Amino acid sequence: MEGQLEYAVRTLQTTNTELQSSYPAAIEGKQDIEIRPQVGGFITKLGVDEGDVVRKGQTLFVIDPVQYKAAVQQAEASVKVAQAAVATAVLTAKNKKDLFDQKIIGSYELQMAENNRITAEANLSQAKAQLITARQNLSYTNVTSPSNGVVGTIPYRVGSLVSSSIATPLTTVSNIDEMFVYFSMTEKQLLEMSRQNGTTANVLKSFPAVQLKLADGSVYTETGKIETVSGVIDQSTGSVRLRATFKNPNHLLKSGGSGSVVIPYKSDNVILIPQTATVEVQDKKYVYVVKADNKVASTMIEVAQLDNGADYLVTAGLKAGDRIVVEGIASLQDGMQIKPITEAESAAKQEQAVHMSAGLAGKKK
Incomplete structure (x- = not known):
């Protein structure tokens, strides 16, 4: 063993752990x-200002109603004229x-009178329809909120002059009592879950409550539930869109915001290794396994998509x-013989080296 380099070595054991996976949302x-x-x-x-909380039916804008009131009055007059014409036609x-019946006139004159009555009644129906439209247009001058929400x-x-054909809406009312948080998962990840759980419905049931990490790095107090998985894979990204729902009682979350959905996964009897103990070659991960003769063998491994930033499952x-080998793997070569030491021994040697270096620096001063 003389002359052989020392490397920190870990003997693997199974453990229970909870890992998290984060997805931009x-x-x-x-x-x-x-x-x-x-x-x-x-x-x-203007009945509201930007950011106001509004209730369903609350007035948001008022559009000049003068011409629409005049249209209603004109339509009401037309109805009265038509009603009078109907009354006259009925009497006639x-x-x-x-x-x-007294055989004073013929059937032609009688039929003409009936036709005039039918025409007058049709004109009355048309006038009433125009009145309904005029009243409806007048009501549209009072633009109200269709739901509870935030302006x-x-x-x-x-x-400002506006019309039904404007490109930009007057405003947007967002119902933010509950928020939809959208994120994407790769097709491979979804397939792995589908194989484990079967149908999409079972996949959704298998998801634990998720957390939302906000743009400032803080974690939102309410947990969310993943409710839907898109049935279509985005060909450009190879990903599937999912939607989680979060309660938003204090309206802290705003529509248009961003963050990260954090999904926790509990795993029992698994092997965790430090990410620093691996080397990646052409998208494949390798570790150096120490054999009985203390020679190392480069060994390819497979890891779960989840990680905690420090370990691989x-x-x-x-x-x-x-x-x-868990430290210094960059200097290893396949088949190289080493002197294994524990991670504690390695840490002690490193600490000793730091103290010695500090002492030498002090003497030079």
């Missing part, structure tokens, strides 16, 4: 409703019927009782 309100006018005109009043038709950006102000290539 986009936050959206449960409902993001674009508010668009159904009639044209100048905005005469009744009179013609009496004269026909977004308001690009139009009092005096080994799924193939290693077993309990195997010894692997």
Whole structure:
């Protein structure tokens, strides 16, 4: 063993662990409703401001109603005229019927009177329909919120001319009592879960409660539940879109925000190894296994997609009782004989070296 280099070696054992996997996510309100006018005109009043919390039916904007009130009055007048015409046509038709029964007039005049009555009644129905439309247009000048939510950006102000064909909506009302958080998982990851759990419904049931890490690095207090998995794989990215739902009682989460969905996974009787004990060659991971004669053998391993940033969960290539080199692997070569030491011994030697270096530096001063 003389002259052989010392390397820290770990004897592997199974353990129970919980690892986390993090996925970039986009936050959206449960409902993001674009508010668009159904009639044209100048905005005469703003009922809310950006960021206001509104209730369903609350007035958001008022569009100048003058021309629409005039249209209602005109339609009401048209209805009255049509009603009068119907009344006259009915009397005329009744009179013609009496004269026909007395054989004073012929059937032609009677039929003409009936036709005039039918025409008058049709005109009345048309006038009533126009009145309904006019009243509806007048009601549209009072733009209300279709749901509870929070008001977004308001690009139009009092005096702005708007119409039903505007490209940019008046504003957006977001229902943020609950938030949808969208993230993507690779096709491979989803296939692994599907093989383990079967149907998509079972995959969704197997997901634990998830956490949301916000843009500032803090963890959101409410946990979420993954509820849907897209049935279509994005060909450009090879990923599947998932949606988690989070309660948002204090409206801390905002529509359009970003963060990361953190999914915890509990695993029993697994082998964990330090990520620093591996070397990657062409997307494959290798470790140096120490044989009985203390010679190292480069061994390919497979690891789970999940990790905690420091360790890998080994799924193939290693077993309990195997010894692997965990430090200084960059200087190793396949078949090289080493002197194994424990990680504690390695740490003690490193600490001793630091103290000696500090002492020599002190003497030079």
